[in-house]
Amino acid sequence: MEPMLATPAAGPAELPRGPAWAYEVKWDGVRALADTTSDRLRLWSRNEREITAAYPELQGLAALPGALLDGEIVLMADGIPSFTALAERMHVRDPRRAEALAAQRPVTFLVFDVLRLDGIDLTRSTYDERRDTLARLALPDRVELSPVYPDGQELWEVTKQLGLEGVVAKRRSSPYVPGRRSPDWVKAPHRRTRTALVGGWREETNGSGRMGAVLFGARDAAGDLRFLGRAGSGLTGRRAAELQKLLVPRDNSPFDDEVPAVDARGTRWCEPTVVLDVLYLARNPTGRLRQPVVRAVRTDTDADPWEQQ
Template identity: 75%
Template sequence: MEPMLATPAARTGALPHGPQWAFEVKWDGVRALADTTSGRLRLWSRGGRETTPAYPELAGLADLPDTVLDGEIVLLADGRPSFAALAERMHVRDARRAAALARARPVTYLVFDVLRTDGVDVVGRPYDERRALLAGLALPDRVELSPVYDDGDELWAVTAAHGLEGVVAKRRSSPYRAGHRSSDWVKAAHQHHRTALVVGWREETSGNGRLGAVLLGARDGDGRLRYLGRAGSGLTGAVATTLRTALDRAPADAAPFDDDVPPVDARGTRWCAPVVVVDTRYLNRTPTGRLRQPVIRGVRTDADPDPWEQP
């Protein structure tokens, strides 16, 4: 089963109002469905990939029989979810390494919906009823219920003050529309985020061989690869190491873009097949669709690249 997706707000902070809406924090982590319908716990990413081995500290979810939960896996740093800290965890499949990381920096699964509980499918029930069912579950260690609020404007201000990602508004009467992006859920973020394809990379100008910048792209509705711009921020530490390893495995002889790449960006670039997905944060987009001030936050193996959309 695929998760339900939210529609972006028309503009920053433009959340719906009225008693028919509930509001939740938009957590900066990775989406996961927790599924025990097979008799054991399986964690599924938004893109349908199994991620169970990466998070052994969530094994207690297996005690919830024949259940499917929806939530966000987060890793707290200084009291706030840190995607950069989580990036090291999401790719791990070796059991011993996953266990060591779980002991050192355990994740938390923040649950915000239930699709099935104790063998009963509840996706057709209203949001408020599903939340009541969720509140009645005995959640294990490292699993918490994501709070619900009545005042979206107040929550928007609080999330901004505490450096959180944003707010999601959910229509209280709405069913769970698995696999659909619905206007019954509306998301508003304080900063823009997207997943993108890496299509080329450049070394630092110092000649030390370290990763200095990457060229990003996205496919439009016709399958053409469009240019999103060049990003040089965020390419440090484990992020740079993981990304460079992935790019070295996918070289290409020429630029795969269907757009023209500015000569200043193409100069000195090593091209690669558009198979590596990264998470980016950016200020906004130019009229031609380029990302302004993009920052690379980590490699994503749990999510597909976002499609090109006209700004």
């Protein structure tokens, strides 16, 4: 089952207001569904890939009967979720390596919704009813209930001061609609992130042969791969080396629109199969991202469409 998705807001002024809405922190981590309906714990990513092996410290969730919980896996650093620290955990599938990382820097599962409990489907219940159900659960170690707040504007200011990712407004009377981007959930981030497909890479300018920048894009409604930009920031030596191993070379550009000559010069093209998480300020009128920074390779989600801001 795919999780319910929020509709993006342009900023805090676009967040819905009033008593019909509840507000939560937008956490900077990995979205996951925790499933115990088969009498064991299985963790599913947003694109329905199983990620259970990466997070052995969350096995306590198996004690919850016939449950399907929605939440965010985060790794805290000084009380703030660190996506950079979590990136090291995302792709680990070797049990011994996962156990070692869990002992060093354990994650927390911040649960914010319940779709099923004791085998009973709760998706048609209201948001308030589902949250009441969550509040009655005895949550295991490394699992916490994501708080709910009554004032979205106040939460916006607090999350900005603390360096958190943003705010999500949720209509109190709304059901849970799996796999849909619903206007009943509205998200407003302090900084923008998106996932994109790698279409090529360029070497460092010092002649080392190492990766110095990547070119990336997104598919539009017609399925064409369109150019979003080029980024070198965030490509540390280790991250660049790991990414370079994943790329499959090709002879020509995978982009269906024209890549500017200043970006295409010296580029080694690749098949657009690897998904990156990118942080950026805004998009210019042509759709290109301003000041993009590479954060991580993503296997837990698909690339966002071109239209996604």
